[in-house]
Amino acid sequence: MTPVALLVIAKEPVAGRVKTRLTPPCTPPQAATLAAAALLDTLDVIARIPAARKVLVFEGDARSWRPDGFVVIAQRGQSLGERLDAAFADVPGPALLVGMDTPQMTPELLLDGIAALHRRDVDAVLGPAADGGYWSIGFRCRVRGAFAGVPMSCAATGARQRARLDQIGLRVHEQPMLHDVDTIDDAYAVASDAPHTRFARAVSALA
Numbered sequence: 001m002t003p004v005a006l007l008v009i010a011k012e013p014v015a016g017r018v019k020t021r022l023t024p025p026c027t028p029p030q031a032a033t034l035a036a037a038a039l040l041d042t043l044d045v046i047a048r049i050p051a052a053r054k055v056l057v058f059e060g061d062a063r064s065w066r067p068d069g070f071v072v073i074a075q076r077g078q079s080l081g082e083r084l085d086a087a088f089a090d091v092p093g094p095a096l097l098v099g100m101d102t103p104q105m106t107p108e109l110l111l112d113g114i115a116a117l118h119r120r121d122v123d124a125v126l127g128p129a130a131d132g133g134y135w136s137i138g139f140r141c142r143v144r145g146a147f148a149g150v151p152m153s154c155a156a157t158g159a160r161q162r163a164r165l166d167q168i169g170l171r172v173h174e175q176p177m178l179h180d181v182d183t184i185d186d187a188y189a190v191a192s193d194a195p196h197t198r199f200a201r202a203v204s205a206l207a
Contacts, residue, residue: 003052004114004138007087007097009075010039012060021182030206037198038181041103043067048107051114057087057097081147088142094118096125096138101180104194105135109175113138116173124165126158127175131186133157135178143168 011018019031026034046054047067054070056062062072076086088095096113098105113125117140124143127136132155139146145168150160165172179189181199191203 002093004117005053005055005091005093005095006046006049006051006110007055007057007091007095008042008046008100009057009083009087009097010100012065013039014060022184022187025184026206034187034199034202035100037202038103039065039100041197041199042098042100042105045105045107046110049110053091055091080152081150085147088139092142094140096136098136102135102178103197103199104178104190113175121171122173123170124172125175126162126165126172128158128177129180130177131155131180131182133180134161135180136175143170
């Protein structure tokens with residue numbers, strides 16, 4: 001089987017444009033600092049995985065965020081659903097995509113998703129998030145319409161995405177649930193789960 005590509009979809013951590021739900025209590029520069037730490041932690045974990053293709057699907061100026069061993073491609077589309085669909089279109093073959101909001105993610109979780117996409121009885125992977133969204137999604141091959149009708153960035157996103165995958169007949173491997181970082185309470189919870197990360201140090205510096 002073709003090796004599974006690992007994708008990170010992210011945006012440049014610019015103050016006032018990222019992690020806006022952290023403000024307040026954070027200032028926009030503090031929120032951007034947390035976003036940068038989360039992105040770097042995520043890229044570090046993926047760098048440790050022996051994947052043949054590692055792709056940063058980026059919005060913004062990627063020159064300061066281009067890690068060794070990664071290909072950088074621009075996000076395409078207006079809505080998040082369109083951008084996710086475009087990412088899988090731009091990286092053909094089996095692929096597992098994660099965001100920049102789960103810096104506690106581990107190599108074991110990524111390897112679980114990769115292994116699932118090598119199985120003949122699995123067509124897709126989905127990792128639910130505690131806020132009702134999802135932190136990972138992957139396909140053995142691109143499925144047109146996989147994101148059609150799925151509302152993004154709301155409490156029903158994960159359930160609606162799973163329902164859509166079921167509706168189009170995909171066999172889904174569900175990954176463990178994680179917290180992603182939207183609010184300051186999320187930030188403290190994730191920092192507690194992953195105390196040795198850049199993200200945890202950035203959270204500690206808020207005090």
